[in-house]
Amino acid sequence: MISRAIPQTSIYQPHLAELIRVESIAGKEKLFEFKLKDGKELGHKPGQFVEISLFGIGEMPISISSSPITKGSFELAVRAVGNVTNALHRLAVGATVGIRGPLGNGFPIDSLKSRDIVVVAGGIGLFPLRSLINYILDRRSDFGRLVILSGSRTSGERVFVSDLEKWQKRQDVELLETVDRCDEGWTGNVGVVTTLFSKVNVGPERTFVVIVGPPVMYRFVVAECKKKGISDEQIIMSLERRMKCGVGKCGHCQINGIYVCQEGPVFTYAQVKKLRELM
Amino acid sequence: MRNRIIKKWDITSFANTLISIGNDVVGPKRKDGKYAFDKLTDASELCLDYDTTLLPPKAYLLPPKETLVKFELGKEVKVEPVVEAKTIILFGVHPCDIKAIELLDAVFSTTNPEVNYLSRRGEATIVGVDCLSPSPNAFCPSLGTATTETGFDLMLTDIGDSYVVAIGSSKGEELLRKYAVTTEATRSELTQKEQECQKALARYRVTLNMSPGEIPQLLDKSWDSLVFKEKGEKCLSCGSCIMVCPTCFCFDVQDDIALNLKQGERYRQWDGCMLADFAAVAGGGNFRNDRESRFRHRMYRKGKYLWERYGKLGCVGCGRCADACLADIASPAETFNRLKEESLSKE
Numbered sequence: 001m002i003s004r005a006i007p008q009t010s011i012y013q014p015h016l017a018e019l020i021r022v023e024s025i026a027g028k029e030k031l032f033e034f035k036l037k038d039g040k041e042l043g044h045k046p047g048q049f050v051e052i053s054l055f056g057i058g059e060m061p062i063s064i065s066s067s068p069i070t071k072g073s074f075e076l077a078v079r080a081v082g083n084v085t086n087a088l089h090r091l092a093v094g095a096t097v098g099i100r101g102p103l104g105n106g107f108p109i110d111s112l113k114s115r116d117i118v119v120v121a122g123g124i125g126l127f128p129l130r131s132l133i134n135y136i137l138d139r140r141s142d143f144g145r146l147v148i149l150s151g152s153r154t155s156g157e158r159v160f161v162s163d164l165e166k167w168q169k170r171q172d173v174e175l176l177e178t179v180d181r182c183d184e185g186w187t188g189n190v191g192v193v194t195t196l197f198s199k200v201n202v203g204p205e206r207t208f209v210v211i212v213g214p215p216v217m218y219r220f221v222v223a224e225c226k227k228k229g230i231s232d233e234q235i236i237m238s239l240e241r242r243m244k245c246g247v248g249k250c251g252h253c254q255i256n257g258i259y260v261c262q263e264g265p266v267f268t269y270a271q272v273k274k275l276r277e278l279m
Numbered sequence: 280m281r282n283r284i285i286k287k288w289d290i291t292s293f294a295n296t297l298i299s300i301g302n303d304v305v306g307p308k309r310k311d312g313k314y315a316f317d318k319l320t321d322a323s324e325l326c327l328d329y330d331t332t333l334l335p336p337k338a339y340l341l342p343p344k345e346t347l348v349k350f351e352l353g354k355e356v357k358v359e360p361v362v363e364a365k366t367i368i369l370f371g372v373h374p375c376d377i378k379a380i381e382l383l384d385a386v387f388s389t390t391n392p393e394v395n396y397l398s399r400r401g402e403a404t405i406v407g408v409d410c411l412s413p414s415p416n417a418f419c420p421s422l423g424t425a426t427t428e429t430g431f432d433l434m435l436t437d438i439g440d441s442y443v444v445a446i447g448s449s450k451g452e453e454l455l456r457k458y459a460v461t462t463e464a465t466r467s468e469l470t471q472k473e474q475e476c477q478k479a480l481a482r483y484r485v486t487l488n489m490s491p492g493e494i495p496q497l498l499d500k501s502w503d504s505l506v507f508k509e510k511g512e513k514c515l516s517c518g519s520c521i522m523v524c525p526t527c528f529c530f531d532v533q534d535d536i537a538l539n540l541k542q543g544e545r546y547r548q549w550d551g552c553m554l555a556d557f558a559a560v561a562g563g564g565n566f567r568n569d570r571e572s573r574f575r576h577r578m579y580r581k582g583k584y585l586w587e588r589y590g591k592l593g594c595v596g597c598g599r600c601a602d603a604c605l606a607d608i609a610s611p612a613e614t615f616n617r618l619k620e621e622s623l624s625k626e
Contacts (some may be wrong), residue, residue: 010360056536247391251529
């Protein structure tokens with residue numbers, strides 16, 4: 001028998017947040033820093049997302065880009081592609097938005113502790129991964145090696161360039177970057193992100209690979225991981241779907257029997273490799 | 280379960296009393312040669328011997344369009360949740376539709392319980408009626424949804440000049456005690472009820488060639504079946520099947536704002552996996568871009584995914600999708616039977 005007890009609050013009620021800083025991070029991408037108006041912490045884990053509202057335009061899921069260690073505010077990085085994201089790009093500091101969340105499961109921090117971590121970012125896949133990378137750097141001694149493999153289409157489309165430069169300078173981070181197509185001024189690696197794998201040696205037992213990027217990227221990165229002998233349980237990925245409700249009701253984010261907003265968005269490859277319509 | 284007897288002329292006065300004391304009473308009425316749930320102004324409009332209705336009573340619990348949040352923009356932004364629920368009596372709901380409501384109850388009360396649905400559900404009284412003249416496309420007995428022991432406040436069964444009334448809740452019992460003239464059910468009347476329900480089972484024309492519990496396993500091995508392709512090729516992607524379904528609950532969320540750009544609302548409206556854009560994502564991708572994969576997804580959701588999540592199938596056998604489908608492909612019974620045949624021929 002199901003209890004039909006009526007909850008006190010609505011799962012669709014957004015909390016108000018104030019935009020306190022905007023920074024351009026690439027041609028179509030901006031970083032937005034928000035503070036909840038009730039003074040509370042968002043209280044997220046790396047890899048979780050929020051539903052952001054621009055009242056009158058709509059609501060959409062956006063992953064959180066800041067480390068939860070940073071208190072008082074949180075950051076969302078957004079590419080302008082649709083109605084809500086374009087409206088967000090037009091906002092000025094001081095504007096009010098709605099926030100529901102944090103939602104979703106986030107990266108499995110406990111499993112990652114004391115392990116070597118290879119982060120594989122394709123394009124704006126770096127947005128959610130930046131939360132994890134900064135968290136690892138905030139708690140550096142809790143983790144083993146940190147290898148970052150980052151791929152962009154062109155050097156002009158690199159996102160979080162200042163963060164990449166900062167990470168590059170650190171002794172305790174191994175960062176390798178590549179671009180798909182070389183354009184003027186780029187002297188680094190050229191080729192898709194998988195080409196960076198040959199430049200990295202990892203001990204498969206103690207390594208977790210965390211992948212976020214466009215759908216087409218996953219199967220090639222997974223193949224590289226398998227070549228290196230990394231088990232399916234140690235390949236972690238975050239999946240993208242259009243979560244309309246974010247709370248497991250609306251059906252939009254369903255992949256076979258899974259709701260990405262509930263069981264995900266972060267999965268191990270072992271969890272999802274048998275799913276169809278995955279990528 | 281306690282049973283009472285109510286005479287047919289007394290059921291009319293019972294319903295009229297419920298209306299006259301100010302309740303919204305919704306029941307099946309005649310509409311253009313078919314039946315539809317609608318608010319009753321007089322109990323004489325009630326047709327309790329209907330076969331099926333165009334739409335299930337779901338719309339009274341999960342409206343086609345519903346405001347979730349209201350907001351006011353300005354120097355200070357104000358946002359408040361909207362929960363609209365008023366007392367309603369659903370009078371004359373078939374067991375299959377009651378089973379569908381039980382699924383909705385599970386969906387909206389487990390993990391992240393939803394105040395909107397649950398408030399409306401809490402205000403609803405369900406008076407069921409056993410289905411003795413089933414619709415030609417229905418296959419409820421195959422899914423165990425032709426009768427129900429749960430999910431209602433009162434349940435009526437036609438035994439000729441009177442109804443047996445099964446009492447399913449204290450709320451139902453109180454309504455009966457206050458507003459209806461009933462007598463104790465005799466043993467022979469209860470036997471007659473059993474016989475009427477038994478006779479009705481023989482009137483169903485569609486049968487599933489498997490037990491409901493077999494469906495998820497059957498689907499486990501049927502992903503690559505050509506049945507989905509064959510059906511998908513005929514699909515018009517019109518969404519009729521999901522719009523008439525008593526168990527479909529998927530929705531889209533949109534914002535609306537007044538012309539003064541100050542007051543606005545966020546609403547949801549029915550949406551579903553058979554519509555082309557349902558699985559679209561930002562940047563132009565669509566994870567179920569073709570009709571075959573959308574058709575397959577609907578069948579898996581009905582026969583496997585919801586079963587795994589809620590322990591209930593997403594189909595109650597009402598047959599409305601088959602009635603509504605212009606391409607004549609929608610019935611889950613036909614697809615499941617075809618898949619079963621296929622799996623037998625492979626063995």
